[in-house]
Amino acid sequence: MDIFVLFGQTATGKTKKAIELVDKYNGEIVNFDSRQIYKKLDIVTGKDLSSNKQFVQQKTQIKSCKYSIGYYEINTDTRYTAHGSRLWLYDIIDPKKIFSPAEYVIVAEQVIKDIIARGKTPILVGGTGYYLRHLLFGVPEINVQEDWVLRKELETKTVPELQKILMEKNQAFLLSMNNSDRNNPRRLVRRIEIANQGGTLPTPPAFSSKTETLRLGNLEGCQAGVKITYLPFFHITADCAREKIAERVKQRIENGALKEVESLLKEGYTALDPGLNAIGYSQLIAYINKELSLDETKKQWITSEIQYAKRQKTYFNKYFPISK
Numbered sequence: 001m002d003i004f005v006l007f008g009q010t011a012t013g014k015t016k017k018a019i020e021l022v023d024k025y026n027g028e029i030v031n032f033d034s035r036q037i038y039k040k041l042d043i044v045t046g047k048d049l050s051s052n053k054q055f056v057q058q059k060t061q062i063k064s065c066k067y068s069i070g071y072y073e074i075n076t077d078t079r080y081t082a083h084g085s086r087l088w089l090y091d092i093i094d095p096k097k098i099f100s101p102a103e104y105v106i107v108a109e110q111v112i113k114d115i116i117a118r119g120k121t122p123i124l125v126g127g128t129g130y131y132l133r134h135l136l137f138g139v140p141e142i143n144v145q146e147d148w149v150l151r152k153e154l155e156t157k158t159v160p161e162l163q164k165i166l167m168e169k170n171q172a173f174l175l176s177m178n179n180s181d182r183n184n185p186r187r188l189v190r191r192i193e194i195a196n197q198g199g200t201l202p203t204p205p206a207f208s209s210k211t212e213t214l215r216l217g218n219l220e221g222c223q224a225g226v227k228i229t230y231l232p233f234f235h236i237t238a239d240c241a242r243e244k245i246a247e248r249v250k251q252r253i254e255n256g257a258l259k260e261v262e263s264l265l266k267e268g269y270t271a272l273d274p275g276l277n278a279i280g281y282s283q284l285i286a287y288i289n290k291e292l293s294l295d296e297t298k299k300q301w302i303t304s305e306i307q308y309a310k311r312q313k314t315y316f317n318k319y320f321p322i323s324k
Contacts (some may be wrong), residue, residue, distance in 0.1 A: 001116060001226055004123045007032075007132060007316060008233030009309040011244040015048050017231065018125045019074075022085045025121040028071070030111055030136070031089040031128030035278050037099055038089040039068070040267075043252055043260045047090055055091065058271035067092050069107050088115075095264070095275025098146055101134040108135050129315040134234075136228075144199035154189050170195035176191050177259035184311065230320065234313055238306075245305045249298060258284055279304045 004021055006014045018029050031037065042049070049072060057199040071086035088111045093099045104311040108131075115122045126132065154162065166174045166188055173191045174182065181187045194201065235241035235273035261284040269276055271285045280301055 001068065003112075003226055003228050004121065004231065005081040005132065005136075005228055006123065006125045006231045006233060007129070007320065008127060009235055009241065009312045010127055010246050010305060011241070011309070012235060014125050014233045017233070018123050021121075021123050022074075027121035028086045028088065028115045029074075030108060030115070030122055030124045031087065032104070032108070032124055032128050032131040034099075034104075034131060035275075036090050036126075037092040037104070038095045038275040039093065040264060041095060041260075041275055041278070043255050043257045043283070044284070045111070045278070046248065046252065049087075049090070056086075056192070067103075067107060069110065071111075093275075095269055096273045098268040098274045100145075101130050104131045105134050105138075127312050129312065129319060131321055144194045144197045146274065147193050147196065148277065150193055150196065151189055151277070152272055154192065157185075159183055159185055159188065162192065166192050166195065173201065176201070176272070186311070196302060201291070232316065232320075234316075235309065241309050242302070242306055245309065246302050249301050249305065257303035258287070261285060262288060279308055290309050 002024070002025065004018075004027070006018050006021075008014060014096065015029075018027075022029060035041060036047050038045070041047075042269070054073040055070055056073065057068050068091060069089070070091070072090060074085050074087050089108065092107060093237045104267055112122045124132070124135075154165075157165070162185055163182065164172060169192060173195055175188065177191070191201075235244065257280065263279060264276065264281075265285070265288065271277065271282055276282070276285070283292065283297045283301040286292045286300075287294060290298065
């Protein structure tokens with residue numbers, strides 16, 4: 001059984017390539033982007049859907065909470081040539097809710113089993129590396145929930161300040177980080193969060209492309225073995241990344257990103273909600289609150305996306321060295 005995994009940096013054409021594979025291999029797309037799993041977050045996150053999108057929902061009970069598991073029919077979109085195909089795992093959960101990698105694995109496995117049972121080819125597409133790692137290799141779960149109040153308090157701290165805080169809370173956590181992670185504010189904040197709640201860090205497994213190491217090999221319908229084809233997507237140069245990301249931010253603003261955020265705020269969502277604690281939303285909320293000019297909002301959004309793309313490349317090169 002074949003599974004395709006298209007992974008890598010933002011704004012590299014992963015979805016476009018996935019559509020080509022859908023046509024060629026009778027496939028269906030499974031999203032593993034942590035921003036696109038949220039409902040109502042469409043324009044800023046870049047969900048590639050047309051105005052006549054059709055969503056078919058299937059509900060399941062997960063840990064006593066109902067999540068929306070469904071798919072979009074992409075054959076009704078004239079931009080696609082696929083016939084009768086589906087795009088899964090957009091719009092799973094409300095932006096006020098936390099959605100962990102472990103929960104992603106639960107819903108993704110259900111979807112992949114369904115695709116296989118209907119004789120289709122799963123085509124996984126996204127840029128959230130820890131979702132993919134959990135799904136493929138069963139990385140041990142850190143039983144520490146995100147503390148959004150703490151994250152808000154720490155977001156203005158500099159890297160040296162975050163390092164100092166982590167050193168005071170758990171020296172071993174800081175010393176175990178490589179140089180790249182030690183200078184990554186998001187990773188520092190997460191470790192502070194874990195240390196604050198008395199959590200421990202799991203030991204991640206090494207990458208292997210062998211079928212027997214994959215959790216997907218244990219899924220119903222996969223007993224004959226899983227052949228995974230990895231397709232990495234990275235920008236050729238930093239200048240290329242900046243150019244494509246800047247154009248994408250411009251397009252999303254032109255497509256109504258600001259109106260989308262204004263609508264969300266009117267509905268009662270805030271910058272502290274897990275879904276809106278994402279690139280693009282935080283900058284636009286600052287603009288709406290008159291904390292930034294529109295030009296500065298664009299600059300900060302572009303810069304944050306570029307920094308995120310760098311982190312994506314570092315992560316995938318570390319845990320999926322096939323991408324090098």
